[in-house]
Amino acid sequence: MIVRRLLLLSCFVVCVQCKQPNILFIVADDLGWNDVSFRNPNMITPNIDRLAKQGVIFDSSYALPAGCPSRSAFLSGKYPFRTGLQHVGIQPYQNVCLPLEITTLPQQLKNAGYSTHAVGKWHLGFCNLNCTPTYRGFDSFLGYYNAKEDHYTHDSGQFYDLHDDQRPAWEYQGKYSTFFFTTRAQEIISAHDVNTPLFLYLPFQNPHGPVEVPSIYSDLYPNVVNNGRKIFSGMVTILDEAIGNITQTLDDKGILQDTLILFTSDNGAELLNYGNNYPLRGSKHSLWEGGTRVTAFMSGYGLQQTGITYKGLIHAIDWMPTLIGAAGAEQVLGMDGINQWDAIRMNIPSNRTEFIYNLDDFEIPSQGHAGIRVGDMKLLLGYPGTFDGWYTPMNDTTDTPVYEMVYNPSHPDIPARLFNITADPTERNDMATTNPDIVKDLTSRITANRKLMVPAKYPTDDPKAKTIAEDNGGVFSPGWC
Structure with a gap:
């Protein structure tokens, strides 16, 4: 009888582990280390806090120093310096996109039986229709192609940039993006066939600039005197509200308990837009910790130890193989990332011991020239990126x-x-002069990785891109490469 019960228990465990969870992948844009209330009590993020504290908070989760390189890493599992996307980010009129020969995360999950949807920011290129989300593995897409746009008008520079699949989504002009991105996510969840696993990728616009939010959210911060920081804080809180509404819809659908939630920022906060990374050094556009060590957590299905802070190293390139691992799907060959699913869910040591911060030989490497982490040690060579220093939140100061x-x-x-x-x-004690052997060893590792580097794909603007937008009624559109 005891043996039979053990066999039944074993079968139950195997079945649970083999179940394909729904996956909700949330990306906050330019959210700083110090911009959530589980680190900063002046912030109002109760839903983020609840999910984080019920799950696993990552203390050493790293991304690239800017959004486009990080997004390429999230969806390809490859270092951007190996795909040519390591420099700044794809600009609106450039003939560049995430290389088409790469199998993306949604494509692999779709191969494993998932329904796949994207809502929010793309920023992985759109010069050719094959570069756009519904040709890179997503069943549907509502969002914008470029790096940034106005939160209300959805103009990105000279042209409109909001699309429902391939259709210009003019009906949202004048509406704040977080509201209708949330509504679309809720509609996808409500209409979802529960017999099919769901992958929902939510790269929100907030709190990326321009610094805009409905006043009812900034008014929640009466003690913040600096108007820019006040509005930015409201942008974080409306993002938090959106996450609460979406997780409530998952619960109403009866699938929250079957959903694995991954939340991460794409880089550190942009200081010029009032985000904050304190006590870390630097900001977005730099290889300092403040530009690359990001707020991230995992919550929900499959985690065996929760309510913990995970100290192990994790990099943006790891999220694709990790989510594929959680889905029980076949891994994609050639990824730089490591499957961290067992390490995270069982709270065992990370499979990662080193990573490259970035390699960029472009002149000027505005987000940092070269950096590596091996074990405890971090080496930066040359220009570390645009912004340096340590900054507390601008709550009661001028800029x-x-x-x-x-x-x-x-x-x-x-x-x-x-x-x-x-x-x-916080990177206050430079040890380079007293540890030349370590500098030499880590430099040799950077040199070895440089042999794998693809030159940055950062061409001059193609005037045909503007012509295509004008021919399509003033809407950014693919079709010039």
Whole structure:
């Protein structure tokens, strides 16, 4: 009888582990390390806090120093320096997109039987129709192609940039994006066939600039004197409200308990738009921890230990193989990322011991030239990126001046800066001069990775892109490459 019960229990465990969960992948745009209330009590993010504290908060989760490179890593499992997307980000008139030969995360999940949907920001190229979301593995897409746009008008520079699949979505002009992105996500969940696993990718616009939000959200921060920080804080809170509404819809549908939720920022906060990374050094557009060490957590289905902070190293390139692992699907060959699913769900040591922050030989490498982490040690070579310094939130001050680094093209790998990130996470103690052997070893690893580097794909603007937009009624549209 005991043996039979053990066999039944074993079969139950196997069946549970083999079940394909629904996957909700939420990306916050330019959310800082210090912009959530589980780190900063001045912020109002109760839904993010609840999910994080019921799940696994990642203490050492890294992304790239800007959104386009991070998004390419999320959906390809490859370092951007190996796909040519390591420099700044794809601009509106460039003939560039995530290489078409790459199998994306939604494509692989679709192969495994998932229904796949994207709502929000794309920023992986659109010069050709085959570069756009519904040709890269998503069943549907509501969102915008470029890096940024007005939250109400949905103009990105000169042209309109909001699309429902391939159709220009003019009906949302004048409406705040977080509201209708949330509504679309809820509609997808409500209409979903529960017999099919769901992958819902939600790369929200908030809190990326321009700094705009309905006043009822900024008014929740009466003690914040700086108007920019006040509005930014409201942008975070409306994002938090959206996440609460979406998870409530999952619950109403009866599938919340079967859903794995991954939340991450795409990079550190943009200081010029009032985000905050304190006590970390630097910001978005830099290889300092404030630009690359991001707020992230996982919650929901399959996690065996919850209510914990996970200290192991995780990189943006790991999310694709990790989510494929959680889905029980076949991994894609050639990824740089590592499947961290067992490490996360069972709270065992990370499978990652090192990673590349970025490699960019473009002149000027505005987001940082070269950086590597191996174990506790971090090495930066040359220009570390645009912004440096340590900044507290601008709650009760005028705009704080931001310190910008100066690029030296004559000596791109100089100086070398070395930090023990475990002992010195705020990067205040440069150890390079006293540890030349470590600098030499880590430099050799950077050199080895440079042999794999694809030159940055950052061409001059193609005038045909503007012509195509004008011919399509003033809407950014594919079809010029």
